[in-house]
Amino acid sequence: MVRRALEEAIHEALKAMGLDLRLKVAKAPKDKPGDYGVPLFALAKELKKPPQAIAQELRERLELPPFVEEAIPVGGYLNFRLKTEALLEEALREKKPFPKREGLVLIEHTSVNPNKELHVGHLRNIALGDSLARILAFAGREVLVLNYIDDTGRQAAETLFALRHYGLTWDGKEKYDHFAGRAYVRLHQDPEYEKLQPGIEAVLHALERGELREEVNRILLAQLATMRALNAHYDLLVWESDIVRAGLLGKALELLEQSPHVLRPREGKYAGALVMDASPFIPGLEDPYFVLVRSGGAATYYAKDIAFQFWKMGLLEGLRFKPYENPYYPGLRTSAPEGEPYTPKARETINVIDVRQSHPQALVRAALALVGRPDLAEGAFHLAYETVLLEGKQMSGRKGLAVSVDEVLEEAKRRALAVVAEKNPEHPDKEEAARMVALGAIRFAMVKTEPRKQIDFRYEEALSFEGDTGPYVQYAHARAHSILRKAGAWGSPDLSQATPYERALALALLDFEEAVLEAAEEKTPHVLAQYLLDLAAAWNAYYNAKEGSRPATPVLTAPPGLRELRLALVQSLQRTLKTGLSLLGIPAPEVM
RNA sequence: GGGCCCGUAGCUCAGCGGACAGAGCAGCCGCCUUCUAAGCGGUAGGUCGGGGGUUCAAAUCCCUCCGGGCCCGCCA
Numbered sequence: 001m002v003r004r005a006l007e008e009a010i011h012e013a014l015k016a017m018g019l020d021l022r023l024k025v026a027k028a029p030k031d032k033p034g035d036y037g038v039p040l041f042a043l044a045k046e047l048k049k050p051p052q053a054i055a056q057e058l059r060e061r062l063e064l065p066p067f068v069e070e071a072i073p074v075g076g077y078l079n080f081r082l083k084t085e086a087l088l089e090e091a092l093r094e095k096k097p098f099p100k101r102e103g104l105v106l107i108e109h110t111s112v113n114p115n116k117e118l119h120v121g122h123l124r125n126i127a128l129g130d131s132l133a134r135i136l137a138f139a140g141r142e143v144l145v146l147n148y149i150d151d152t153g154r155q156a157a158e159t160l161f162a163l164r165h166y167g168l169t170w171d172g173k174e175k176y177d178h179f180a181g182r183a184y185v186r187l188h189q190d191p192e193y194e195k196l197q198p199g200i201e202a203v204l205h206a207l208e209r210g211e212l213r214e215e216v217n218r219i220l221l222a223q224l225a226t227m228r229a230l231n232a233h234y235d236l237l238v239w240e241s242d243i244v245r246a247g248l249l250g251k252a253l254e255l256l257e258q259s260p261h262v263l264r265p266r267e268g269k270y271a272g273a274l275v276m277d278a279s280p281f282i283p284g285l286e287d288p289y290f291v292l293v294r295s296g297g298a299a300t301y302y303a304k305d306i307a308f309q310f311w312k313m314g315l316l317e318g319l320r321f322k323p324y325e326n327p328y329y330p331g332l333r334t335s336a337p338e339g340e341p342y343t344p345k346a347r348e349t350i351n352v353i354d355v356r357q358s359h360p361q362a363l364v365r366a367a368l369a370l371v372g373r374p375d376l377a378e379g380a381f382h383l384a385y386e387t388v389l390l391e392g393k394q395m396s397g398r399k400g401l402a403v404s405v406d407e408v409l410e411e412a413k414r415r416a417l418a419v420v421a422e423k424n425p426e427h428p429d430k431e432e433a434a435r436m437v438a439l440g441a442i443r444f445a446m447v448k449t450e451p452r453k454q455i456d457f458r459y460e461e462a463l464s465f466e467g468d469t470g471p472y473v474q475y476a477h478a479r480a481h482s483i484l485r486k487a488g489a490w491g492s493p494d495l496s497q498a499t500p501y502e503r504a505l506a507l508a509l510l511d512f513e514e515a516v517l518e519a520a521e522e523k524t525p526h527v528l529a530q531y532l533l534d535l536a537a538a539w540n541a542y543y544n545a546k547e548g549s550r551p552a553t554p555v556l557t558a559p560p561g562l563r564e565l566r567l568a569l570v571q572s573l574q575r576t577l578k579t580g581l582s583l584l585g586i587p588a589p590e591v592m
Numbered sequence: 593g594g595g596c597c598c599g600u601a602g603c604u605c606a607g608c609g610g611a612c613a614g615a616g617c618a619g620c621c622g623c624c625u626u627c628u629a630a631g632c633g634g635u636a637g638g639u640c641g642g643g644g645g646u647u648c649a650a651a652u653c654c655c656u657c658c659g660g661g662c663c664c665g666c667c668a
Binding site: 074077282285291294295300419448454455458464468471472474475483486533534541544545546 | 593594595597598604606607609610611612615616617626627628629630631633648649660661662663664665666667668
């Protein structure tokens with residue numbers, strides 16, 4: 001990578017000047033000479049020289065990498081102009097995944113309660129988790145994606161109870177998770193709700209024994225259809241009832257009880273309970289104690305989260321897996337008592353859960369440290385994203401105040417279809433194009449902003465196909481593809497014919513790898529999404545460039561040599577956009 | 593009471609120690625006899641919430657105040 005090499009050269013030259021310092025190379029502003037530059041002000045004090053003089057000296061001492069045309073001192077900066085041909089060669093290089101590195105990263109995302117259809121709140125979780133999994137894999141990590149099925153939770157129990165209690169029969173047409181979800185909402189509107197608790201309890205116990213698995217599975221399968229439609233990928237399903245039956249909780253508690261920070265107070269507020277003192281690991285707590293096992297003997301959900309985290313990181317074993325029969329994900333495996341033993345032993349985990357779970361997630365990390373594995377605590381990352389509002393209002397699954405993902409997908413597709421039909425009546429497969437564009441609009445809208453910012457899901461914006469959107473990037477891709485399709489085969493490019501237009505586009509192409517690495521490092525896909533918008537914009541500007549009233553950058557009708565150069569650039573651009581979109585789980589249509 | 597996060601153009605957001613603060617939407621003016629106008633160019637719009645501080649340099653770091661969101665149960 002160009003920037004890396006420059007930084008390395010600068011580092012060497014500075015060492016020779018008596019400073020072991022690494023400076024960051026940035027892009028030069030448009031109106032300044034050169035393509036990249038470094039500010040040198042920080043060295044002035046150390047070297048007792050004005051930055052301008054340092055720029056001069058650095059230029060003299062610098063052993064320029066072969067791709068640099070010249071180093072230009074500009075005030076306190078030293079800028080670099082790349083050789084055009086080297087720049088183009090770099091831009092034309094195919095963007096391949098980074099070499100594999102050691103160490104498994106386990107990503108848990110989705111983990112939707114198997115009791116009703118997915119709503120737009122889940123959308124952000126899935127889009128973030130799935131994109132991040134793809135980005136990390138491209139960045140060279142070994143990635144395992146896990147989807148947790150809370151089949152012993154209250155939500156699942158209530159839905160199954162409601163289905164039975166109201167004697168509802170499925171008409172065979174409605175999507176099953178929607179049907180089940182209606183029962184759940186009805187239960188919560190029932191004035192008799194409080195009186196129905198014993199019945200719900202009974203279902204809860206049956207679930208813990210794993211007895212109603214098929215009924216839960218029926219809902220899960222319907223949900224998986226939606227996840228498949230969102231182009232989300234999973235490697236493993238882990239059912240909570242399997243964790244219960246494998247006794248992971250007990251094993252986790254055994255480990256925890258060896259810690260001096262885990263105790264059973266004899267008296268006071270926590271008499272009879274098993275508590276954990278998290279104060280050494282979480283500063284500023286008013287009350288340092290957290291209950292793991294209630295005095296009545298029941299474990300808290302913290303304890304279950306901790307046990308599961310221990311399993312993910314190989315501190316516990318006991319789960320078994322087998323292939324999961326389903327029509328959507330051929331290679332998917334599921335936990336099952338009769339399966340083969342497997343423990344991932346992840347060095348790093350990423351739990352994609354909204355911010356409201358920050359506190360419990362901190363306890364999970366504290367527990368790792370407390371059993372003597374601060375290294376694992378360090379590797380346990382909580383990707384905390386802010387909640388999604390619906391048209392400015394908080395959603396509620398219980399009250400049915402939410403828009404389902406299926407509905408959003410359908411509406412997006414309907415709108416996209418109208419646009420395709422209008423803009424491209426000759427399109428050979430409008431349905432498929434509409435599906436891709438709809439998916440692009442929705443997924444992109446979910447990842448283009450920083451996770452820690454609350455987003456408001458508004459139909460008009462999320463399903464917009466103009467401006468800072470997925471379809472904007474997809475359209476840029478389709479345009480490029482259209483040119484390549486018409487070009488047929490072409491010969492070798494003549495790099496020496498490049499104009500400033502090719503230069504600008506090539507420069508934009510160089511930032512791809514850095515964007516991917518930063519997204520992987522910071523664990524946030526928005527960096528890549530923002531880059532793709534920039535790249536698409538650079539391409540659209542190139543495409544539309546005019547000198548006077550004439551097109552400045554025609555590709556197909558360009559003179560020999562330049563034509564091939566432009567085609568090669570367009571091809572690199574098209575592939576880069578496609579790769580980038582794929583890392584966000586978004587398909588790149590060839591025709592729109 | 594304790595803790596976490598957010599506050600940048602009318603709206604939605606990038607930028608998070610360096611070169612005059614950038615996009616999209618909305619507004620206004622242009623560009624289809626050009627490889628898809630889902631596009632492009634231009635114009636207008638900003639006390640980067642307020643106030644202190646650190647620094648050669650602050651939207652970016654620290655403190656403080658103000659606004660908004662969230663978390664802090666022997667509930668899940």
